[in-house]
Amino acid sequence: MWHITKREIYDNLNSLRFALTTVLLLALMVTNAVKHLREHPKRVQRYQDAVTESLNHLTDRANDSLYTLAQYGPGNFYKKPSPLHFCANGGEFLLPDAVEVDEPPVFMTDSEGNRLLEGIWSLSYPDANLHNKDVGPNVSQVDWAFIIGSILSLIALWFTFDAFSGEREQGTLRLMLANSIPRHTVLIGKFLGALLSISIPFALAVLVNLLLISTADTVYLTTEAWGRLGIIFALALLYTSLFVALGLLVSARVQQSAVSLMILLLMWVTLVVFMPSTLASIASSFSPAMSFDEFWKQRNPIKEDLWDKYKEGLWSSELDDSKLRAKSEFYTENAEREERWQEEQLKYRTSQVHRARAITSISPATLLQHLIESFAGTGFERHLQFAENVQRYTRQLREFVADTDRADPESLHILGVREGMSKKLVNPAAVPKFEDTLNLSKDFNTTAMELLLLTLFVLVLLSGAYLAFVRVEV
Amino acid sequence: MMTLIRRELLDNLMTFRFAAAVFITLLLVVAMTAVLLKDYEQRLASYNTAVKTHQRQLQEGKTYSVAKLSVDRPPNPLSLFNIGLDKRLGNAIRVYHGHVPTLWDAEMHGSDNIFLNLFTSIDLVFIFELVLSFLALIFAYDAIAGEHERGTLRLTLTHPVGRGHILLAKYIGAMLCLLVPFLMSLLLTVILLTTSTAISLSFSDFLRISGIVFSSVAYLSVFYFIGLLISVIARRTSTALMLAMFVWGFLVLVYPSMARTIINLQESPQTRTASAFNEIKQMWEEFDRERKQFFANNPGLGKDMSFLGIMRGGYTVEHVEEDSSILQYYYRIGLHVGKLKEKFEPQVPHIQNYYRFLGLQTISTAERAWLVRERALEDIFVRPANIEKILLKLSPVGVYDAATQAWIGTDLDGICDFFTKARQYRQTVIDYFYDKEAFGDRKWFSADKGAVDWSALPQFSFQRSDVAINAKRALPDVCLLLMLNVALFIITFLIFVKSEV
Secondary structure: OHHHHHHHHHHHHOOHHHHHHHHHHHHHHHHHHHHHHHHHHHHHHHHHHHHHHHHHHHHHHHHHOHHHHHHHOOOOEEOOOOOOOOOOOOOOOOOOOEEEEEOOOEEEEOOOOOEEEEOOOEEEOOOOOOOOOOOOOOOOOOOHHHHHHHHHHHHHHHHHOOOOHHHHHHOHHHHHHHOOOOHHHHHHHHHHHHHHHHHHHHHHHHHHHHHHHHHOOOOOOOHHHHHHHHHHHHHHHHHHHHHHHHHHHHHHHOOOHHHHHHHHHHHHHHHHHHHHHHHHHHHHHHOOOOOHHHHHHHHHHHHHHHHHHOHHHHHOOOOOHHHHHHHHHHHHHHHHHHHHHHHHHHHHHHHHHHHHHHHHOOOHHHHHHHHHHHHHOOHHHHHHHHHHHHHHHHHHHHHHHHHHHHHOOOOOOOOOOHHHOOOOOOOHHHOOOOOOOOOHHHHHHHHHHHHHHHHHHHHHHHHHHHHHHHHOOO | OHHHHHHHHHHHHOOHHHHHHHHHHHHHHHHHHHHHHHHHHHHHHHHHHHHHHHHHHHHHOOOOOOOOOEEEOOOOHHHHOOOOOOOOOOOEEEOEOOEOOOHHHOEOOOOOOHHHHHOOOOOHHHHHHHHHHHHHHHHHOOOOHHHHHHOHHHHHHHOOOOHHHHHHHHHHHHHHHHHHHHHHHHHHHHHHHHHOOOOOOOHHHHHHHHHHHHHHHHHHHHHHHHHHHHHHHHOOHHHHHHHHHHHHHHHHHHHHHHHHHHHHOOOOOHHHHHHHHHHHHHHHHHHHHHHHHHHHHOHHHOOOOOOHHHEEEEEEEEEEEEEHHHOEEEEEEEEEEEEEOHHHHHHHHHHHHHHHHHHHHHHHHHHHHHHHHHHHHHHHHHHHHHHHHHHHOOOHHHHHHHHHHHHHOOOHHHHHHHHHHHHHHHHHHHHHHHHHOHHHOHHHOEOOOOOOOOOOOOOOOOOOOOHHHHHHHHHHHHHHHHHHHHHHHHHHHHHHHHOOO
């Protein structure tokens, strides 16, 4: 078997396609690296500026008073750009990069514009980027997901379409089988040979890419990032072996190499190009999106009954305990409902996307795309994780405000109303700060299913290739 | 010659690859059309909802100054051939007398789940780009190399036929074969389109479709010639097949993405943006100063510029719309007085005067800002996009894509037509306001004596550009494709003539 593998590799190393593949992959990977080196520092800079501004807001408010902190909350939250953005951009330019903190609503003003009733802050999730300023032509960006998903799979087919049909045409297959080599050995030899000879130029290209990226002083990769890159490389090999197996399967069954190439290409177009987009649009048409207007209509009733509930408390300007308490409850509940409504809207849209993603997972190309996105820390799942991080932090911050207030014996402990809260100074350093983090083990958990599916795909195709080759007449 | 063509035709028709080609194209195209039709129907429904919403919003504006007038861009019915920029760019634009609307101010009418844009969308032309070119190469790779290997080429040349004739016969025979799956699938698409209730195709639409067909045939033959060239050079079928596939992958998949990425490396003209934005901002700041001066010079207006104190019920709108990345900066000023307090009645003529002054000032400032903005936007967005487009045209895929988009009107020019129309409509609305003397009218800011009647307002209507204009826009690209054909034929011929058999 080892002998066959070696023969295959030597055969391939000397061929034209090996040279062309190397050049092609190198060119793509270098483009990718250069693009990342140009864009990533800007992205990080933008993020840091935004975060600094948002932290300043938080400190200012904490310095002012506990009430200001409780009323205005923190500044906006920003999504940390992933250092592995070059692996998969994951449609990041379509996704919002922030969760916003809404200004406290003003419920009532007097004729001079003084605010009589003003509520407290709440979170809002901005919609996807509406302003698309880009008027250039539509083409996919060169990231690893594209290079692996589209190009490498094509190369895998390119290396295997004539594996058996070519040898049959030349008559060498018969010769080989005349020796006492079992057929499965031949198959595994061919499989390993093709896989290894594709990995060589790919590994070379990846090496050049990473060398360019890691030697630049503008981009810094942590140990964890290297681990993630290792996983992505392994995924690439798994995905390539899928297409190698597919190529062997078709090549074993079909007599002519040209026909085999044609069938493989049809399969490639269906799996890689056709299915991801078409299935998504079919899936999304099953459950039409709820329009913004409909959501808006749902929002108003839940707010109006709040007014009725707390009517007496709100209209008076007296400062006694029960009135203040009514105000506080009204504010808190108002903010909570607003937030819940926003969350529901996000959830509704998310579930629709999830459904579409689940259906498109029939295609291995989409599986790979999702896997690379999760390990690169970009894309839709990452966006949801960011929103979750923000939600966790806001709970923490609200608890902090309540605890600080409770620690002050002079306070009335009525949150959200100036008169009811502690007037002691707040130490800005003690206020919890938001940090957007990624968690590798969590990524593994969310992707376990997809990983399993991809592996299953490979196994099925490999056994299919085996069956096809064993039964074929030479 | 006829015999040669007949032989080629029969040779090709009997092969398995011909059957497979027909099957592949039909399957993909029909499935694609069904899905795209569904998508178009959804977009059309979303457009209709948006139009209704905007009409309601207009009626809700009780005074001229707070009215919200928006117009919508309908989806292009032929966009399922080539979606182009139709789905990606904004399709709802607010028409406001104080701002000249452009493509970059537009919004998406918000009834869809925008997260779904994360999934790539493809169209029929993309399928043609991939499949037709590949089929052409598959038919061509062994045309010469195969005969060379089998020795039949030598045999044919012993007869008194010119080498050019052989090439031509091969070309005609294969092209006729390739046209069968293409035309069949296209026919099915058109049948599906005409049976759909959402789309009604006019005569000019059929002309546009035939434009696409013509461009597709030219594209197909470019790739056939590329295959023929490879076949002549390679001489061995296995090498030819290998090379053909590489060329296909490179031209169709790799090059477009790589070219776009490389071009994107160009620095966006930061200084240009900043200077133009500042210029526009200064114009509006000057506007603000003049407004304040006018206010100060007319003591009859009272002290409060927002006029909140004079009314019971109502609101005021006064803010700056600002987005430096698209050079957007303008004032939006409006007032809705629900009920005027009695004692402020003498102030009304002064306020009318103030708003008459403000209306004229707003319009003239907007026009001046537009002069700066138009040129700057052209420099910042349109020119780089055009450079990208030209660079993409180094591959026949880019030329074909641009040609079909131009035919359908989903290219940048086609989309811009709509916004030109929206700008004209803004002018119409302003003229209407002048006719009604709306700027100095009480109803400009107050609804206490009845709301504005919007029924006489001229309606907005958008017709896609004439097919002749589409043809004119597509002409350069179609010519480019034809020239490419001729050039490739000449090169192939020269090499073939010089080659030993």
